[in-house]
Amino acid sequence: MPVQVTETIAIPDSELRWRFSRSSGPGGQGVNTTDSRVELVFDLPGTKALSPALIERALARLGSRVVDGTVVIAASEFRSQLRNREAAMERLAELLRRAIAAPPPTRRATKPSKGAKRRRLEDKRRRSDVKKLRRSTDD
Numbered sequence: 001m002p003v004q005v006t007e008t009i010a011i012p013d014s015e016l017r018w019r020f021s022r023s024s025g026p027g028g029q030g031v032n033t034t035d036s037r038v039e040l041v042f043d044l045p046g047t048k049a050l051s052p053a054l055i056e057r058a059l060a061r062l063g064s065r066v067v068d069g070t071v072v073i074a075a076s077e078f079r080s081q082l083r084n085r086e087a088a089m090e091r092l093a094e095l096l097r098r099a100i101a102a103p104p105p106t107r108r109a110t111k112p113s114k115g116a117k118r119r120r121l122e123d124k125r126r127r128s129d130v131k132k133l134r135r136s137t138d139d
Contacts (some may be wrong), residue, residue, distance in 0.1 A: 023076040
């Protein structure tokens with residue numbers, strides 16, 4: 001089942017590697033026998049699902065999450081391996097969605113209006129008067 005990142009981008013199963021191990025926490029009698037903890041390993045630079053520009057953007061944004069070009073997502077919150085696999089795929093999709101998102105538009109510098117300047121100065125004057133009234137007059 002491919003990981004759907006956006007409407008147009010899906011990562012095929014062939015690009016995902018899975019590792020399984022025993023999970024810590026509750027599990028009853030099966031806790032020591034079932035490998036319910038899941039690690040999803042994704043090779044970001046080697047993927048064919050993303051364009052080179054998106055790979056570059058994702059590598060720059062993910063920074064320390066990428067170790068030797070791979071992204072590792074671990075999931076162990078559920079007692080079922082299947083649910084942990086689904087959780088890991090959802091987390092990978094969300095991580096990549098944020099990493100490849102278009103940058104926000106640059107802010108255009110604006111000047112405060114005359115009214116805003118006047119209100120700011122009036123507030124400062126009012127605050128100054130309040131503080132003057134608090135001072136002691138016995139010198």
